[in-house]
Amino acid sequence: MAEEKQPLTRDQMAAILAQNMGYGWIVNLGIGIPTNVSNFLTPDQEIVLHSENGVIGYGRLAGEGEEDPDIVNASATQPVTLNPGAAIVHHADSFAVIRRGMIDVTCLGAYQVAPDGSFANWKTTNEPWNNLGGIGGAMDLASCAKQIYLAMEHTTRDGEPRLLEKCTLPVTAPSGVTLVVTNLAVVAVRDGKFILEQHAPGYTAEEIQAVTGAPLEVSPDFRRVAV
């Protein structure tokens, strides 16, 4: 009997991102679902988290009574804890870390992504360049991190696909995305193709393809997510 359809929660998406981190990586977590990743990393992964505001070596989100008003993650509002060995630098040095190529993976939210590894996450309209948008540190991160992982809803609120042949919104970076975790699927981005690696409980490859705007190559290892 088929399993009941169960789209992934934001925490489950964050947990999948955490599963895809290598030992000892230096990782930057962007605003939104990615900031929750810090709650799902295990000590044996030995991950060092870096935030745009110059915090190197932070840990999970601060619990009640643990908050320090001066220690926040990339959201600028969520209090986090510091791990032993943490260090603080100023904003320009924080981005020096990024441009130097120290970041193994940056996890970002996105509106759209394409098989060439391009993605869009800073502007919600396609109006001509008008200096309005929310870039934050995404362009610096996207152009300098070794890999880009995205966490995003599979479709818009109106059911339109966000995984597309080509981004229709202005791109944040023309390449670099290697993994996309959505509420329905885990998709690797490799050799100009989307490769469907995992599905949310109850979803078939055909059902995921039906809400995707570009061809999905189904991995020989296609399986249910383990969260």
Added chain:
Amino acid sequence: MDEAVADFQDNSSLMIPGFGPGQPTNLLAALWRTKATGLTTISNGVGFESADPDQKGLGDLVMAGRVKKVIAAFTASTRPSRTGTAEALVANGTLEAELVPQGTLAERIRSGGAGIPAFYTPAGVGTETATGKEHRDFNGRTYVMETALFADYAFIRAHKADTAGNLVFRRAARNFNPIMAMAAKNVIVEVEQPIVEAGEIDPDQVHVPGIYVTTLVRIPVGGVLHINRTTGMAIRQTA
């Protein structure tokens, strides 16, 4: 606080640090109480209006039409459901905006304070932010040229200071503070802790040397020390 900003000139440029913590909340509220107008501001974001008179800041100055231009990494909300402060004003032409990737913004400020007129960065290459700018290849990679920023004023939030103007920041409240303190003509600092005598801060612990600082003022009792991120309520200086 009011005395510290009393001489603030119209049509000045102003650096405003802060990324959550580290905002010069009390100096901004004091600036709000002046009639200063025609500002050009340099900050990470533009922010929102505040109902609390002690938390009046950039968002309020923008909405009151007292800002001519904002240079920031966030000029619009990233959530389609929440319209940012600057958007409508930019759309109708009463506010000029310059949207800059955050690392480029930080490096433009750092460069301004370091006497470097311009630099090359890979950030933004292949996107709209690099349109019309000089591009150059180094070691097989394409970079875009960005120019330095230097302002008439910087408002700074420090944790500790001594009478020589040496500054120490705390945790992530450091963010843009040290680089902005080096990239402005007039550097006005609000300090959380009592200002100590010169010599009481170990020279090895100084984040910004006092030679950059013009004015120091301790946040008075009742002044805003922190803002509770959940409720938006001010946490005030008690002693």
